[in-house]
Amino acid sequence: MSLLSTKHLLGINHITREDIELIFKTADNFKQVINRPIKKVPSLRDVTIANVFFENSTRTKISFELAEKRLSADLVNFSSSSSSVKKGETLIDTVNNILAMKVDMVVMRHPAPGAHQFLARHIDANIINAGDGTHEHPTQSLLDAFSLREKMGDLSNKKIVIVGDILHSRVALSNIYCLLKLGAKVRVCGPPTLLPKHVGSLGVEVSHNLAESLEWCDAANMLRIQLERQEDKYFPSLREYSQQYGVTIPILKSLSKEIVLMHPGPINRGVEITSEVADSEQSIILNQVENGVAIRMAVLYLLAGTSK
């Protein structure tokens, strides 16, 4: 069995192109498995996984749980809102208590950037980052790139624009690292207030012009406006934002070619994209969600292999 170069999945910045290709190859196999009448394999029997979520989630949490069940792992779910974290228990104490119950892998979402790196220095289990604040969301970018590859083939020299709230987005940073490692050309587009000052130094193009960026790209990843992370006002109103940076059917029809539309979810319908765009033939949003299970099965399976 081929192995990943790392024991943990802390971020895409920490893994190689070969790791990404191996995850995709493994996910191709698992995608076949989950489309069979019997969707379960015994690969992670006797492996126990804790899903530890200090922030809300729909897609990522359900998708990890399903991936674990399809691999026959034992799983426990922890949500900070109904735990002793509310009584002041620290992250390290919380996780050590879970590990004392003989847990092998920890899937964690945490609001603090770098929380997973901190944990990896203190515990022995495999750690998978399911989102750390505004930093990285590695499995989201893997399923995004996997879905794009499925739709458009090899991503070398394909042009991908990431639109919107780049400043607060862990999806944006992981997508930038992942797509560049796969040889794609990447552009970020949004109002100046929502683009980090030095984002160009990551190797991406920077634009404030949506129409020109959509004409340039093969695929557009429309990010959610993260109002919950915005303490200041970054644009006058949602209405004005959607007029400048929202994608509508007339805008798509005005382009010289058909582009692919993505969104990591949850969608603010009518803000980043209209309902008609979200539900159109050009949208691969539900393919992204479907592929999330196969990608997470691949990550769990391959990381479990690094501990044997």
Ligand code: CP
């Ligand atoms: N894309 C994503 O991370 O969605 P959730 O917050 O619902 O997990």
